Structure formats: structure tokens, C-alpha cells
Amino acid sequence: MDKKELVLQYLEKLLVANETTNLTRISSWEEALVLHIEDSLVALEEINAAPEGLYGDLGTGGGFPGVPLAIYTGRETVLVDSVKKKVRILADIVSEIGMSETVSTYGGRIEDLAKEKPGAFSVLTARALSQLNSLLELSSPLLKRGGQLICYKAKVSEEEIQSALDICDLVGMKLLNRRSLVLSDGITTREIIVFQKIGSPKVKLPRNVGMAQHNPLVKK
Numbered sequence: 001m002d003k004k005e006l007v008l009q010y011l012e013k014l015l016v017a018n019e020t021t022n023l024t025r026i027s028s029w030e031e032a033l034v035l036h037i038e039d040s041l042v043a044l045e046e047i048n049a050a051p052e053g054l055y056g057d058l059g060t061g062g063g064f065p066g067v068p069l070a071i072y073t074g075r076e077t078v079l080v081d082s083v084k085k086k087v088r089i090l091a092d093i094v095s096e097i098g099m100s101e102t103v104s105t106y107g108g109r110i111e112d113l114a115k116e117k118p119g120a121f122s123v124l125t126a127r128a129l130s131q132l133n134s135l136l137e138l139s140s141p142l143l144k145r146g147g148q149l150i151c152y153k154a155k156v157s158e159e160e161i162q163s164a165l166d167i168c169d170l171v172g173m174k175l176l177n178r179r180s181l182v183l184s185d186g187i188t189t190r191e192i193i194v195f196q197k198i199g200s201p202k203v204k205l206p207r208n209v210g211m212a213q214h215n216p217l218v219k220k
Contacts, residue, residue: 003071003072006071006097006099007037007067007068007071007072008037009097010063010067010068010071010093010094010097010099011029011032011033011036011037013093013096013097014062014063014093015027015029015032017089017093018062021085021086021089023061023062023086023089023090024036024061024062024064034183034184034185034188035183035188036062036064036068037064037068038183038184039064039065039127039152039183039188039190040064040065040066040067040068040069040127041065041068041069041072042152042181042183042190042192043065043069043125043150043152043192044069044072044073046148046150046177046192046194047069047073047075047123047125047150048073050122050123050147050148050150051122051123051144051146051147051148052122053075053076053121053122053123053144053147054075054076054077054078054120054121054122054123055069055070055073055075055076055077055078055121055122055123055124055125056077056078056079056080056106056113056121056123056124056125056142057069057077057078057079057080057124057125057126057127058080058110058124058125058126058129058135058138058139059080059081059082059110059126059127059129059130060079060080060081060087060090061081061086061127062086062090063079063090063093063094064127065125065127065152066079066103066125067079067090067094067099067103069125070099070102070103071099074102075102075123076102077102077103077104078103078104078105078106078121079094079103079104079105079106080105080106080108080110080113081105081106081107082107082108082109082110083107084107084108086107087105087106087107088105088107090105091104091105109209110138110142110206111138111206111207111208111209111211111212112209113142114138114141114142114205114206115206117142118141118142119141119142119143119144119145120142120144121142121143121144121147122143122144122146122147122148123147123148123149123150124139124142124143124147124148124149124150125149125150125151125152126139126149126150126151126152127151127152128152128153128154130212130213131160131163131164131213131216132151132153132156132160132161132163132164132193133160133163133164133166133167133216133217134212134213134216135149135151135164136149136164136167136168136171136173136195137167137171137205137206137207137212137216137217138206138212139173139195139197140171140172140173140197140201140205141201141205141206143197144197145197145198145199146196146197146198147196147197148176148194148195148196148197149173149194149195149196149197150192150193150194151192151193151194151195152190152191152192153190153191153192153193154188154189154190154191155189155191156191156193161193163216163218164195166218166219167216167217167218167219168195169202170201170202170203170217170219170220171201171202171203171205171217172197172198172199172200172201172202173195173196173197173198174195174196174198175193175194175195176194176195176196177192177193177194178191178192178193178194179191179192180192203217
């Protein structure tokens with residue numbers, strides 16, 4: 001089975017599962033093709049350019065962009081989400097399409113994963129998960145030096161970008177690249193923002209669960 005067929009098989013099984021368990025708010029095939037599959041693959045260029053090694057999709061939800069990127073890159077992949085029921089369903093679907101040797105799941109908080117697998121990841125993705133400064137803090141302890149965080153954002157203000165830049169030095173990260181695009185529906189805008197781990201954080205990470213979102217780091 002080729003990569004495109006495998007991705008479509010995954011999507012078909014996910015939408016069936018979504019009828020009984022809330023995995024995604026998008027329920028139509030046509031909409032999912034654009035907003036899940038096409039959208040997931042817009043950062044294929046960035047993930048291929050990242051260092052080789054383990055890939056993690058933070059806040060994976062229905063497995064996007066994690067599963068399509070795992071299929072197209074062949075990277076060992078961990079789908080991370082705090083909703084354990086959701087993660088169990090994803091694991092079952094991944095197994096059904098024969099991807100369980102490559103793709104595994106982690107049902108828990110990102111901060112706890114960072115304690116279990118510090119510096120284990122070469123690349124991370126986060127799609128519509130949190131503010132950039134929170135994502136930087138959560139990602140830094142998971143990434144090896146040189147590893148990259150690829151953020152998918154619908155709309156990002158210059159204030160959000162600046163808040164992230166303000167703490168880059170604090171968490172040992174730097175802005176590597178950013179680009180904007182419009183999906184094939186002609187409506188959905190997407191910005192891909194890439195950060196790279198360049199050194200050790202100057203603060204102890206991870207902090208307690210929830211701190212990154214509720215009490216974000218600020219420039220000192």
C-alpha cells in the first residue's frame with residue numbers, strides 16, 4: 001500500500017471511530033481531507049529538514065499531524081495526548097493499518113513525558129495546541145540539542161511571537177524559520193514556525209504540570 005492510500009485508510013477509520021467518540025470536530029470526508037490531511041503535510045519540508053531521530057506530536061488529538069507525517073517520513077513517532085481514551089483509540093487504528101512498529105502513543109501530560117524521556121526527541125510538532133511561549137517551555141526538555149519544534153498556527157500575533165522570542169534564551173531555543181501559506185480551500189491560512197534547541201535551559205524544566213500555560217515564563 002502506498003503512502004497516500006495508507007493515510008486515507010487511517011482517516012477513514014478515524015472518522016468511523018469519531019461517530020462514537022469525540023476525536024475531531026471535523027466529521028465530513030471532504031473537510032477532513034483539507035483540514036487534517038493536507039494541513040498535516042504542509043510541514044513535510046520542515047520535518048524532513050530536521051535532524052534524524054525520534055518524532056513526537058504534542059497534543060495529537062485525532063493523530064494530526066502526527067500520523068500523516070509518520071507515514072510520509074517513516075520516522076519513529078510518538079503521538080502524545082493527555083486524554084487516555086483518545087490515545088487508546090488512536091493506538092488501535094494505528095495497529096489496524098499496520099503502523100504500530102513505527103508509531104506509538106503516550107497518554108499523559110507533556111511535562112511527565114519530559115521526565116521519562118528527557119532530550120529523547122529530534123523533532124516535535126504542535127498544531128493549535130497552545131501559545132508559542134508555552135510550547136517552547138514544554139518542548140525544550142524533550143528535545144536533544146539541535147532538535148526542532150515545528151508549530152502550526154492559524155493566526156499568530158506579533159505580540160505572541162515576541163513573547164516567545166523573549167524567553168528563547170531562557171529555555172535554550174532560537175527561532176529558525178517561519179512561513180505562511182493558504183490551504184487549497186482558498187480560505188484556511190496557516191503559519192509554520194520552527195524553533196531549534198541550541199543549549200541547556202537556564203531554568204529548571206519541566207516545571208509542574210500546567211505551569212507553562214497558566215504561569216508562562218517571561219523575560220527577566
